[in-house]
Amino acid sequence: MEREKDMQGSRGYFIAFEGIDGSGKSTQARILAERMRQAGFPCYQTMEPTDGPVGLLLRQILTGRMQADPGVIAALFAADRLDHLTNQVNGIVKKIEEGVTVITDRYYFSSYAYHSVDLPMDWVIQANAQSSGMLRPSVTVFLDITPELAMERIAANRAHQELFEKKPFLEQVRGKYKEAFEKQKAQERVLVVDGSREPQEVADDIWVKVKGCLARGRA
Numbered sequence: 001m002e003r004e005k006d007m008q009g010s011r012g013y014f015i016a017f018e019g020i021d022g023s024g025k026s027t028q029a030r031i032l033a034e035r036m037r038q039a040g041f042p043c044y045q046t047m048e049p050t051d052g053p054v055g056l057l058l059r060q061i062l063t064g065r066m067q068a069d070p071g072v073i074a075a076l077f078a079a080d081r082l083d084h085l086t087n088q089v090n091g092i093v094k095k096i097e098e099g100v101t102v103i104t105d106r107y108y109f110s111s112y113a114y115h116s117v118d119l120p121m122d123w124v125i126q127a128n129a130q131s132s133g134m135l136r137p138s139v140t141v142f143l144d145i146t147p148e149l150a151m152e153r154i155a156a157n158r159a160h161q162e163l164f165e166k167k168p169f170l171e172q173v174r175g176k177y178k179e180a181f182e183k184q185k186a187q188e189r190v191l192v193v194d195g196s197r198e199p200q201e202v203a204d205d206i207w208v209k210v211k212g213c214l215a216r217g218r219a
């Protein structure tokens with residue numbers, strides 16, 4: 001994964017973290033960003049939903065202050081994602097073109113997994129076709145933990161639960177993630193990592209696997 005022109009070109013890498021709530025995405029995204037910077041890769045960390053106008057609307061829905069049907073929620077996430085990619089100020093595409101590596105906490109696999117509990121997965125994939133057509137992650141890291149462990153972590157750390165943070169729902173989402181990875185395996189590179197270990201152990205595993213994956217070239 002040396003920073004060589006013929007391997008990476010002048011573009012930055014795009015690394016997406018996925019997993020059910022509490023799986024450790026934000027913890028691991030932060031550690032990976034630090035390691036990438038130490039290895040000489042300028043790095044930009046971001047997340048979905050964004051803090052743009054559609055993202056703020058989504059936060060109102062996730063915290064129960066506003067109600068919306070599943071199809072509306074899925075469409076709003078797709079719209080937020082497009083802004084996330086193309087925003088003129090800090091959009092992901094712009095960062096990558098500037099040679100910055102972008103690490104995101106959630107991308108379209110979150111939509112495939114969470115929204116296909118209520119909607120056909122193919123419809124959700126289609127609703128995100130503009131985003132996937134524009135930019136696929138160099139690699140997607142899926143932090144796998146059981147819903148039991150997720151609920152323990154959420155209960156210990158959250159003042160209030162959001163819309164999706166219920167154990168049977170998380171169980172379904174975890175299954176849907178795996179279904180989505182299988183469906184998309186011809187066009188996506190996904191690393192499944194056991195997220196139930198100590199944070200540093202998980203981080204070391206991710207570092208070795210991501211380096212190996214990026215060294216094998218772009219998807």
Ligand code: ADP
Pocket residue numbers: 019020021022023024025026027028105153154157195196197198199202
């Ligand atoms: P996510 O972004 O996937 O919701 P976070 O990184 O915010 O997950 O982690 C959820 C909670 O669990 C946080 O309070 C975090 O400190 C804790 N946590 C994260 N990773 C681990 C781990 N490997 N072991 C134990 N607790 C963890």
Ligand code: TYD
Pocket residue numbers: 020021022025026048049062077106107108110111112114115162164165
């Ligand atoms: P957030 O609090 O950022 O997640 P986390 O608990 O992992 O820190 O809220 C994101 C919520 O939005 C999460 O419950 C999953 C859901 N979500 C979707 O339903 N679809 C999507 O496309 C994305 C990106 C998130």
